[in-house]
Amino acid sequence: MAKKNWFLLAILGLGGVAVVAIPPFLGGYFQHVLILIMMWITMATAWNLLGGYCGQVSFGHAVFFGLGAYGGGLLYLHWDISPWWGMIVGPLLAVIIGIPIGLITFRLRGAYFALAMLALGETFRIVFTNWESVTAGAVGIITSRTWGAEKLPYYYIALAIAALSIYVAYYLIRSKYGYYFVSIREDQDAAEGLGIPTTRYKLYALIPSAFFTGLAGAVFMNYIAYIEPHLVFNLSAISIMMILAVMLGGAGSLWGPVLGAAIYTILSEALRAAIGPISYLVFPIIACLIIMFLPDGILGDWDKIKRVFSRKKPVHVGGE
Amino acid sequence: MTLFGQTLITGLLIGGIYAVIAIGMTLIMGVMKIINLVHGALMMVAMYICLVLFKSFGLHPYIGMIPAMVVLFLIGYFLQKYSIERVFGVETILPESQVLLTLAMALAITEIVRLIFTSDYQSTYTPFSSKCFYLGGMSISVPYLVSFGIAMAFVAALHIFLTRTDLGRSVVATAQDRDAATYMGVDAKRITNFTFGLGTALAAAGGALLLPIFYLFPDVWHPYLAKCFIITILGGMGSTVGALSGGLVLGIAETFGATYWSPGYRDVVGFIIFVLVLLFLPGGLKKVIGR
Numbered sequence: 001m002a003k004k005n006w007f008l009l010a011i012l013g014l015g016g017v018a019v020v021a022i023p024p025f026l027g028g029y030f031q032h033v034l035i036l037i038m039m040w041i042t043m044a045t046a047w048n049l050l051g052g053y054c055g056q057v058s059f060g061h062a063v064f065f066g067l068g069a070y071g072g073g074l075l076y077l078h079w080d081i082s083p084w085w086g087m088i089v090g091p092l093l094a095v096i097i098g099i100p101i102g103l104i105t106f107r108l109r110g111a112y113f114a115l116a117m118l119a120l121g122e123t124f125r126i127v128f129t130n131w132e133s134v135t136a137g138a139v140g141i142i143t144s145r146t147w148g149a150e151k152l153p154y155y156y157i158a159l160a161i162a163a164l165s166i167y168v169a170y171y172l173i174r175s176k177y178g179y180y181f182v183s184i185r186e187d188q189d190a191a192e193g194l195g196i197p198t199t200r201y202k203l204y205a206l207i208p209s210a211f212f213t214g215l216a217g218a219v220f221m222n223y224i225a226y227i228e229p230h231l232v233f234n235l236s237a238i239s240i241m242m243i244l245a246v247m248l249g250g251a252g253s254l255w256g257p258v259l260g261a262a263i264y265t266i267l268s269e270a271l272r273a274a275i276g277p278i279s280y281l282v283f284p285i286i287a288c289l290i291i292m293f294l295p296d297g298i299l300g301d302w303d304k305i306k307r308v309f310s311r312k313k314p315v316h317v318g319g320e
Numbered sequence: 321m322t323l324f325g326q327t328l329i330t331g332l333l334i335g336g337i338y339a340v341i342a343i344g345m346t347l348i349m350g351v352m353k354i355i356n357l358v359h360g361a362l363m364m365v366a367m368y369i370c371l372v373l374f375k376s377f378g379l380h381p382y383i384g385m386i387p388a389m390v391v392l393f394l395i396g397y398f399l400q401k402y403s404i405e406r407v408f409g410v411e412t413i414l415p416e417s418q419v420l421l422t423l424a425m426a427l428a429i430t431e432i433v434r435l436i437f438t439s440d441y442q443s444t445y446t447p448f449s450s451k452c453f454y455l456g457g458m459s460i461s462v463p464y465l466v467s468f469g470i471a472m473a474f475v476a477a478l479h480i481f482l483t484r485t486d487l488g489r490s491v492v493a494t495a496q497d498r499d500a501a502t503y504m505g506v507d508a509k510r511i512t513n514f515t516f517g518l519g520t521a522l523a524a525a526g527g528a529l530l531l532p533i534f535y536l537f538p539d540v541w542h543p544y545l546a547k548c549f550i551i552t553i554l555g556g557m558g559s560t561v562g563a564l565s566g567g568l569v570l571g572i573a574e575t576f577g578a579t580y581w582s583p584g585y586r587d588v589v590g591f592i593i594f595v596l597v598l599l600f601l602p603g604g605l606k607k608v609i610g611r
Contacts (some may be wrong), residue, residue, distance in 0.1 A: 057419075108598055111355045111419055115549055116598055119591040122546065130584035235542075236427060243420060281431035287424035292406055295417050 038158035044257035052251035055185025060121030068217025094214030140228025250297030335571020342551035344522030350558020360545030366524030385528030396520025556606025
């Protein structure tokens with residue numbers, strides 16, 4: 001056991017050194033892909049806290065992403081304050097608006113919660129599109145990039161945030177909170193019966209989840225330097241893809257979302273380069289196959305995958 | 321006063337069409353107890369079938385809806401039998417995997433349609449598309465009125481089917497209590513497949529009724545799917561009367577929101593109703609009506 005722990009630590013350490021040391025030697029495009037990977041790792045890890053551990057499958061996390069992005073954007077638009085302050089204001093805005101959202105929607109269960117979040121996500125998109133005096137509407141907000149075409153600083157910021165989100169998730173799920181979250185996911189009534197204040201603990205899962213999703217949104221805002229409601233409050237490109245990235249890797253595990261987010265980003269970039277617009281068709285089909293054949297994700301169904309491959313037959317596993 | 325009456329009539333007419341699509345959804349949700357996000361995309365497929373029939377054979381969408389309904393019944397039946405059935409009741413970490421499966425299917429279907437027909441906006445212009453008559457200063461559009469009439473005929477026919485025939489009663493029984501229905505000799509699996517097909521066919525009918533009024537593009541289904549949910553939650557799962565009243569209420573509320581608030585917030589009205597009903601009237605109108 002101790003030997004295995006050392007092995008894992010060594011891999012983690014090597015990986016850590018690699019993600020810090022290698023990117024300066026890569027081309028701009030690969031740096032861009034790495035930034036996207038780090039952003040999606042943050043978002044998938046954040047979603048996993050609420051969805052994977054606490055069992056509250058949210059179809060509307062784009063709300064927090066969009067608020068995180070718009071926090072800095074609105075500061076810049078109205079008061080000409082540097083959008084970097086959005087790295088603080090954005091996530092806080094996401095949390096402040098997330099708490100009443102949670103208090104309302106956590107009274108609902110299962111699929112109804114998912115639907116209510118979906119409705120809220122769409123509501124925010126419509127409101128931000130139409131409330132032109134405050135949000136500039138569909139025109140969006142354009143800022144200027146601090147470092148111009150240089151991508152490396154953004155990469156290290158995104159990397160630090162991804163690492164922080166994984167650390168917070170690791171810390172939370174090893175503490176009492178993590179066990180409470182899982183008990184709510186497995187049986188809410190039993191958890192309530194054991195004296196766990198379920199709504200409050202769902203909120204404890206929502207707050208870090210909204211915070212890190214908002215932080216990823218703020219990074220996106222500063223990196224892309226352009227936001228508009230359909231970009232950041234998007235249902236199919238943000239909310240749904242967060243769920244798919246987590247499901248691909250394995251929900252309810254620490255490294256599942258990391259693996260899923262990395263595979264998702266690389267796959268979407270590679271497919272887009274290889275087959276162009278048809279990649280938008282390939283993605284949902286891959287998602288269907290994952291749900292039908294690997295419902296617990298790559299990490300969750302690892303035994304199933306190994307079993308298929310150990311029979312020396314050319315067997316296709318869901319879409320890979 | 322004229323504006324008020326005009327808003328009320330337009331809302332009522334459009335609400336009737338919403339009701340047909342939503343009844344399909346409420347049947348599926350009532351029998352399967354899962355949230356079906358592929359409903360809207362299948363409606364869109366039906367609209368494209370009607371469009372092709374109109375463009376190549378000159379069939380009016382009101383006639384083209386019959387072949388479209390048959391095709392969509394089969395699509396729904398086989399989608400349920402070979403795909404959704406597989407994840408029905410499988411133990412997973414995330415309990416909502418079926419919801420996600422239907423959503424992924426919806427996105428895949430949309431992309432397939434987009435590859436075939438491109439994202440261009442299309443419409444069917446029929447001789448009486450722009451006809452309307454006046455009633456005390458309020459204009460009533462003929463295609464709205466005809467679509468509303470056909471929609472009400474469908475609702476009535478479905479109500480008779482569900483309450484008077486053996487098959488219909490089996491559907492209602494399965495929706496009320498799956499296990500009890502199984503003990504009474506109902507083949508619940510077969511009924512589920514049939515219900516999915518029937519619900520999808522109703523969505524096809526609703527889509528065909530919308531075609532002479534609106535335009536068509538592959539993503540057209542998003543707002544209609546949202547409306548279906550709002551109506552299903554508002555009316556109560558598995559209740560035709562609930563879905564009908566929910567559809568009319570939503571149509572009127574939306575139109576009033578668009579007239580007296582702002583057209584841009586039209587869809588927000590529905591979402592507000594949705595969240596309020598989920599919180600304060602969990603059983604929906606079904607509870608209030610007492611059915």
